[in-house]
Amino acid sequence: xxxxxxxxxxxxxxxxxxxxxxxxxxxxxxxxxxxxxxxxxxxxxxxxxxxxxxxxxxxxxxxxxxxxxxxxxxxxxxxxxxxxxxxxxxxxxxxxxxxxxxxxxxxxxxxxxxxxxxxxxxxxxxxxxxxxxxxxxxxxxxxxxxxxxxxxxxxxxxxxxxxxxxxxxxxxxxxxxxxxxxxxxxxxxxxxxxxxxxxx
Numbered sequence: 001x002x003x004x005x006x007x008x009x010x011x012x013x014x015x016x017x018x019x020x021x022x023x024x025x026x027x028x029x030x031x032x033x034x035x036x037x038x039x040x041x042x043x044x045x046x047x048x049x050x051x052x053x054x055x056x057x058x059x060x061x062x063x064x065x066x067x068x069x070x071x072x073x074x075x076x077x078x079x080x081x082x083x084x085x086x087x088x089x090x091x092x093x094x095x096x097x098x099x100x101x102x103x104x105x106x107x108x109x110x111x112x113x114x115x116x117x118x119x120x121x122x123x124x125x126x127x128x129x130x131x132x133x134x135x136x137x138x139x140x141x142x143x144x145x146x147x148x149x150x151x152x153x154x155x156x157x158x159x160x161x162x163x164x165x166x167x168x169x170x171x172x173x174x175x176x177x178x179x180x181x182x183x184x185x186x187x188x189x190x191x192x193x194x195x196x197x198x199x200x
Contacts, residue, residue: 015056078116082156082194085113089155107154111142114159117190124166124183141167145184157191158184 017030043053073081088109120129120138129138140161144154160183162170170180 073112078113079198081109081113081116082198084109085156089157110154110156110159113156114142114161115140117156117194118161122163122166123160123186123190124162124169124179127163130163130165139164143167143170143183145170145180145187157188160187 015033017033018027019030020026021028040052041055042050045051076084085107088107115137117123118138118140120140121127122129122140124143129140131139133139141164143160143162143166145158145160160170162183166179170176170183173179
């Protein structure tokens with residue numbers, strides 16, 4: 001299986017990717033991916049005969065959220081960032097399609113607001129961001145509580161700013177569902193309070 005890694009998380013199946021380690025009996029584990037699409041290409045088989053090969057386009061889970069955050073508009077207030085995020089919010093938007101799967105785009109405005117809302121503190125464990133980026137920002141990762149690939153919205157009411165540890169917990173822990181349910185309630189409450197303050 002040939003994997004092509006892209007930078008967005010699509011609709012598709014979760015895949016655990018292993019690669020044979022040369023001539024040894026061992027396998028190398030590359031992590032969990034999503035199959036975003038596939039292509040049919042002509043490639044030689046083990047005997048050198050050209051055949052149709054299925055090339056799976058694989059995307060590492062969480063890679064799109066783990067990209068270093070870009071600094072938000074330094075002149076924008078949290079309220080202004082929130083207004084922009086809500087204007088940009090909505091269901092997962094189709095960016096493009098290849099093969100049988102659809103790739104989604106995320107809103108930079110939603111991401112900027114969510115990271116600013118957290119103010120350097122993980123919304124999962126309430127600890128300070130583990131480090132500061134070269135751009136001088138506390139490093140947190142936006143976590144879509146309801147996966148875009150499952151129809152979840154790109155909406156600040158469904159996105160939490162998490163430390164890398166909590167982000168992995170939300171995807172892979174044995175209590176991931178309970179943790180995401182807790183995050184959903186917490187973020188819904190935060191946004192309800194912000195909305196109330198904005199209307200007063």
